[in-house]
Amino acid sequence: MRIITVAAAQMGPIQRAESRQTVIPRMIALMDEAKARGADLIVYPELALTTFFPRWYMEDQAEVDAWFEREIPNAAAMPLFARAAGHHFNTCILTDKSGKIVGKYRKTHLPGHSEFDPERAFQHLEKRYFEPGDTGFPVWRTMGGIFGMAICNDRRWPETYRVMGLQGVEMVVLGYNTPSVNPQNSEEGPSRRLFHNRLSVQSGAYQNATWVVAVAKAGVEDGFPLIGGSLIVDPDGEIVAEARTEGDELLVHPCDLDATAFGKQTIFDFASHRRVEHYGLITSRVGAIPPPEE
Numbered sequence: 617m618r619i620i621t622v623a624a625a626q627m628g629p630i631q632r633a634e635s636r637q638t639v640i641p642r643m644i645a646l647m648d649e650a651k652a653r654g655a656d657l658i659v660y661p662e663l664a665l666t667t668f669f670p671r672w673y674m675e676d677q678a679e680v681d682a683w684f685e686r687e688i689p690n691a692a693a694m695p696l697f698a699r700a701a702g703h704h705f706n707t708c709i710l711t712d713k714s715g716k717i718v719g720k721y722r723k724t725h726l727p728g729h730s731e732f733d734p735e736r737a738f739q740h741l742e743k744r745y746f747e748p749g750d751t752g753f754p755v756w757r758t759m760g761g762i763f764g765m766a767i768c769n770d771r772r773w774p775e776t777y778r779v780m781g782l783q784g785v786e787m788v789v790l791g792y793n794t795p796s797v798n799p800q801n802s803e804e805g806p807s808r809r810l811f812h813n814r815l816s817v818q819s820g821a822y823q824n825a826t827w828v829v830a831v832a833k834a835g836v837e838d839g840f841p842l843i844g845g846s847l848i849v850d851p852d853g854e855i856v857a858e859a860r861t862e863g864d865e866l867l868v869h870p871c872d873l874d875a876t877a878f879g880k881q882t883i884f885d886f887a888s889h890r891r892v893e894h895y896g897l898i899t900s901r902v903g904a905i906p907p908p909e910e
């Protein structure tokens with residue numbers, strides 16, 4: 617057995633007026649609880665330090681820049697951040713138990729819009745503020761296992777998990793901010809949103825024989841509700857822990873990375889008779905839709 621005890625640190629809302637200084641004590645309280653409950657790894661949501669600022673339209677670049685982190689307290693990570701100078705990525709990092717940064721991931725799938733539309737009830741302006749990530753979906757060997765990361769909308773798409781799955785990932789960790797009502801389809805409310813959350817995460821886990829830890833920022837933020845539903849899913853696709861509240865809430869589960877072995881054997885067995893030419897549409901949209909019938 618190779619046990620990684622993971623803590624999914626769901627966070628309640630962070631209002632626009634709240635500073636990072638008010639949020640960090642909440643994150644530390646969750647971390648202290650995680651430690652007391654024996655966790656090896658804690659996972660926080662997407663945009664854990666601030667409100668989900670892409671819901672607000674801003675024209676002043678200095679105002680936008682204020683929502684981005686330029687450095688984190690770790691000299692080793694500084695070259696990564698220096699390299700990103702002038703760029704704006706939605707980024708997450710993976711640290712080992714000593715606090716050393718072992719991995720960095722930049723969000724690939726940016727949902728929402730690039731332009732403000734006064735007709736829309738909710739704005740979701742990720743395409744305006746972020747560049748698409750340039751990291752791909754790497755995995756890292758650390759803490760006795762193989763780990764990968766994703767951010768929010770990435771979790772909905774099978775390629776995200778598959779690229780990591782084919783590199784042998786054993787635990788995917790991700791954070792999300794999901795509005796309870798889909799800004800692009802107001803008929804899609806919270807129960808459908810929670811269903812899609814479970815559906816995507818559970819199938820990603822099962823189809824790639826990996827643990828998946830998905831962590832929400834939840835509750836009413838700046839007047840707009842976000843779903844909770846943080847969950848830990850085993851490599852069979854079963855939910856082993858799920859949040860019950862929409863506030864700060866910690867889920868802790870001992871995850872055996874060896875439980876991925878059986879499913880992975882099946883994935884890699886099939887590799888011998890998969891033919892690459894049948895998968896070209898995954899990397900190219902050309903010709904994906906057949907022409908209309910005559």
Ligand code: CDT
Nearest residue numbers: 727728740768769793794799
């Ligand atoms: N943050 C993020 O990626 N949220 C999206 C909401 C999409 S609605 C335009 C999500 O997939 O949950």
